[in-house]
Each structure stands twice: as C-alpha cells, then as structure tokens.
Amino acid sequence: MYDPKAETMSRAEIADLQLAKLKHIVNYAYENVKMYRDKFDAIGLKPEHIKTLKDIEKIPYTTKDDLRENYPFGLFAVPMKKIIRLHASSGTTGKPIVGGYTRRDLDNWATCIARVLSMAGATDEDIIQVSFGYGLFTGGFGLHYGIEKLGATVVPVSSGNTDRQLMLMKDFGVTALVATPSYAMYLAEKAKQTGIIDDLKLRMTIMGAEASTKEMHDALRNIWGVFPTENYGLTEVGGPGVSGECREKCGMHINEDFFYPEIVNIEQNKVLSEGEYGEMLLTTLDKEGMPILRYRTKDITALDYSPCKCGRTTARMARIIGRTDDMMIIRGVNVFPSQIEGVIMSVPELGNNYEIIVDRVNYMDTIEVRVEVGDGALLTNYANLENLVEKTRAKLKSVVQLDVKVKLVEPFSIKRGEGKVKRVTDKRKIFDIKE
Numbered sequence: 386m387y388d389p390k391a392e393t394m395s396r397a398e399i400a401d402l403q404l405a406k407l408k409h410i411v412n413y414a415y416e417n418v419k420m421y422r423d424k425f426d427a428i429g430l431k432p433e434h435i436k437t438l439k440d441i442e443k444i445p446y447t448t449k450d451d452l453r454e455n456y457p458f459g460l461f462a463v464p465m466k467k468i469i470r471l472h473a474s475s476g477t478t479g480k481p482i483v484g485g486y487t488r489r490d491l492d493n494w495a496t497c498i499a500r501v502l503s504m505a506g507a508t509d510e511d512i513i514q515v516s517f518g519y520g521l522f523t524g525g526f527g528l529h530y531g532i533e534k535l536g537a538t539v540v541p542v543s544s545g546n547t548d549r550q551l552m553l554m555k556d557f558g559v560t561a562l563v564a565t566p567s568y569a570m571y572l573a574e575k576a577k578q579t580g581i582i583d584d585l586k587l588r589m590t591i592m593g594a595e596a597s598t599k600e601m602h603d604a605l606r607n608i609w610g611v612f613p614t615e616n617y618g619l620t621e622v623g624g625p626g627v628s629g630e631c632r633e634k635c636g637m638h639i640n641e642d643f644f645y646p647e648i649v650n651i652e653q654n655k656v657l658s659e660g661e662y663g664e665m666l667l668t669t670l671d672k673e674g675m676p677i678l679r680y681r682t683k684d685i686t687a688l689d690y691s692p693c694k695c696g697r698t699t700a701r702m703a704r705i706i707g708r709t710d711d712m713m714i715i716r717g718v719n720v721f722p723s724q725i726e727g728v729i730m731s732v733p734e735l736g737n738n739y740e741i742i743v744d745r746v747n748y749m750d751t752i753e754v755r756v757e758v759g760d761g762a763l764l765t766n767y768a769n770l771e772n773l774v775e776k777t778r779a780k781l782k783s784v785v786q787l788d789v790k791v792k793l794v795e796p797f798s799i800k801r802g803e804g805k806v807k808r809v810t811d812k813r814k815i816f817d818i819k820e
C-alpha cells in the first residue's frame with residue numbers, strides 16, 4: 386500500500402477529514418471563482434451553510450457546459466503565474482475542457498496515481514510502459530509522474546507504433562503495461578501473432594481511460610496471461626487517479642481524501658444510497674488550480690463503503706456500466722455498449738474486436754453488431770457460421786431485449802485504434818437523449 390495512513394482510516398476519520406476539506410474548498414471556490422460565487426448568490430447559499438457532509442446537497446451541480454462557457458481559464462482559482470501545467474480533453478464535440486494545475490496539485494495528483502499503481506500490485510521494482518498518449522491528454526503525463534513517485538521505472542513510449550511498443554517491452558523487460566483496454570488487446574493480439582509474447586516479462590496490465598467489461602478483462606487476462614486492473618478519472622477533476630482497482634478486483638478504491646463522490650438520480654434530483662446505480666458527481670476536496678464542486682461526470686456507477694479484503698477502507702465504485710450520453714435508445718429500449726461487449730466476450734468463437742452500427746431505416750431503428758471471428762477458418766463453413774450468428778443473436782436478445790443483426794467478419798478486419806476506442810456509429814441524425 387502506498388499510503389497506508391490515508392487508505393486505511395476508519396469511516397469516521399474519513400468523514401471528519403472530508404468535512405473539514407469540503408468546508409475549506411467550498412469557501413475557497415466561492416471566494417476565488419466567479420461562477421461559483423454567482424451560482425451560490427443566485428440561490429442565497431453561503432459557504433458557511435455547509436456544516437455537514439450532507440449539506441453538500443445544497444450546492445448546484447457543475448456541468449460540462451459550465452466548463453465550456455468558462456473556456457479556457459475562467460474557473461481557475463489562482464493567478465496564472467501559480468499555474469504550472471495545463472491539460473485538456475480531446476474535445477471531439479466543441480471546445481475542449483481545460484484543467485490548470487498548481488505545483489501542489491501536481492504533487493497530489495502523483496500521489497493519487499502512485500496509490501492506484503500500488504493497488505494494481507506495482508512496486509518500485511517494476512518497469513512500467515506508458516502507452517497512453519503524452520500531450521494535452523491527462524493520461525500520459527498523469528501516469529508518468531505517478532510512476533516516478535512510486536519509484537518504479539517509467540518507459541514513456543506514448544501511443545502508436547505497435548511493433549516498436551512490443552520490441553521495447555521485450556528489450557527493456559517491461560513488467561507492467563499502462564494502456565486503454567482496447568489498445569492492450571491490440572498489443573496482445575500482435576504479441577501473440579509474432580510470438581513475442583513468450584519473451585516478455587510482463588506481470589500486469591493497468592488499464593484506464595475507457596470503459597471495459599468484466600468479460601473484456603477476462604479476455605485480456607487470457608491472452609496476456611497476466612493480471613489486469615483498471616483505474617478511473619476524467620480531465621474535469623484533474624485526470625486519472627480518482628480511483629483504482631486493487632487485486633481483489635471488487636470495485637475501484639476512490640482516493641476519498643481528494644475526491645468526494647455522490648451517486649444521483651438526475652431526473653429526481655436525488656442523492657442515492659450505497660449500492661444504487663446512478664450518475665456519479667465528484668467534488669475535488671483539495672484542488673488549488675481549478676476546484677470543482679459536484680461535477681456531473683455522466684458516468685454511471687454505484688458505491689460500496691464496506692472495508693475491502695485488501696485492507697483499504699476507502700469507498701469503492703463499481704465498474705462504469707456506461708455514460709448517460711453513450712446510452713443508445715433503440716426502438717424505445719435503452720442499450721449500453723457494455724451490454725453488447727459482455728455478450729461478445731462471452732462467446733468463445735468470437736474475436737475481441739467489434740463495432741456497433743445504429744441506423745434508422747423506414748422510420749425504424751436498426752442495430753447491427755459487426756464482430757470479428759476468433760479463427761478465420763470459421764467463415765468458410767456455412768453451417769458453423771449460421772450457428773454462431775444464431776447463438777450470438779439469441780444471447781444478445783436475452784441481454785438487450787432487441788433483435789440485433791449480427792455480422793461476422795474476418796479476424797483483424799475492423800480498424801484498431803491506439804488510444805480510446807470508438808465502437809458505436811449512430812447514423813440517425815436526431816438527438817433523442819435528454820441532457
């Protein structure tokens with residue numbers, strides 16, 4: 386454990402610390418960030434009204450639009466000369482989300498990542514290859530400084546050039562790989578194809594930055610033959626390091642002295658109880674550069690406050706089952722890509738790469754899953770092929786309650802990416818998801 390004192394406090398100690406930090410950060414945000422002051426003033430809320438942790442519910446949510454409207458530096462709470470690093474989200478839709486970090490923020494960030502790495506089983510003896518992109522994306526630099534803080538050896542290879550990645554893994558004796566699950570899978574396929582997999586010293590894969598299912602982790606474990614864990618974070622609250630899985634793999638431990646999590650039902654404007662699934666809100670408890678109160682992450686998960694077998698007492702968040710804006714509504718039925726991935730990964734004859742195409746034909750929504758078969762020879766036997774399509778369709782129907790068209794394609798025929806994967810193409814040109 387990297388920080389036993391912080392990671393094994395009693396629940397009462399955690400709550401006391403969180404309350405003290407919450408009071409401070411609310412006051413700090415109110416005093417230093419105009420948006421918060423305006424939002425508080427509009428409803429007559431004063432920082433001193435926050436007397437208990439539950440009082441956080443009085444504070445309005447912060448949304449992605451709030452961050453966009455204050456682009457680029459409007460939410461910074463310190464003068465620019467105190468900001469020593471900027472990061473930004475990929476910003477595929479509109480302006481990117483920008484984060485500013487003071488020296489103290491960077492140090493805390495590295496601590497959070499060092500804890501997450503240690504949860505995954507890494508030590509200062511490990512040689513860790515970072516295949517996340519370096520640049521504005523928080524993933525590369527975030528993991529980088531955490532690895533250094535842990536005292537392990539960092540190989541900052543960044544994303545891309547799969548053959549070179551594998552060569553370095555072999556030559557440097559890399560013991561841990563940091564990557565998105567989809568890229569970790571691509572690397573594994575290549576490593577297996579070329580036989581290089583037998584020459585590696587890999588002990589673990591440390592995954593983050595995109596959603597993955599338990600079935601995907603099982604498949605990764607099978608193909609690499611090493612233990613996978615995942616971790617979670619987002620640019621808006623600083624990047625990765627919000628939480629990470631320990632080797633018990635029963636949820637991601639939240640760094641609760643730095644982040645205060647809540648699960649809410651947005652439509653009912655209600656904070657949910659332990660174990661209930663809903664959208665997660667995050668409040669940064671210790672950020673100087675850009676404090677964030679009750680940020681709507683759009684990520685759907687649930688919390689578990691019971692102590693973990695690993696000895697940590699910090700709350701655990703369940704694997705993200707989807708994002709509210711990833712949810713596809715097909716003929717009125719809500720479908721998350723993760724449900725489809727779960728089915729695909731559980732059919733042994735299918736490969737690990739797939740895409741989902743949603744369309745509207747004659748006013749009727751259609752959904753098609755194109756999935757690679759594990760072995761190309763399968764495609765040459767019509768009867769086997771039909772059986773496999775039927776089996777997959779039946780499984781999908783039982784999980785998503787919809788007729789899904791299944792199309793089997795050659796191994797390696799679907800394009801692979803090097804960072805975050807985009808699996809869904811929605812060709813319907815209407816927006817039926819309420820914000």
Ligand code: ADP
Pocket residue numbers: 473474475476477522523592593594595596597615616617618619620621624682684705708805
């Ligand atoms: P961008 O992709 O726009 O650059 P971020 O890197 O900040 O932005 O992406 C953060 C989002 O990535 C999270 O809100 C979440 O949806 C997703 N994400 C990150 N880690 C995980 C994880 N372990 N499981 C599922 N989703 C994750």
Ligand code: ZN
Pocket residue numbers: 631632633638693694695696697
């Ligand atoms: Zn644990």
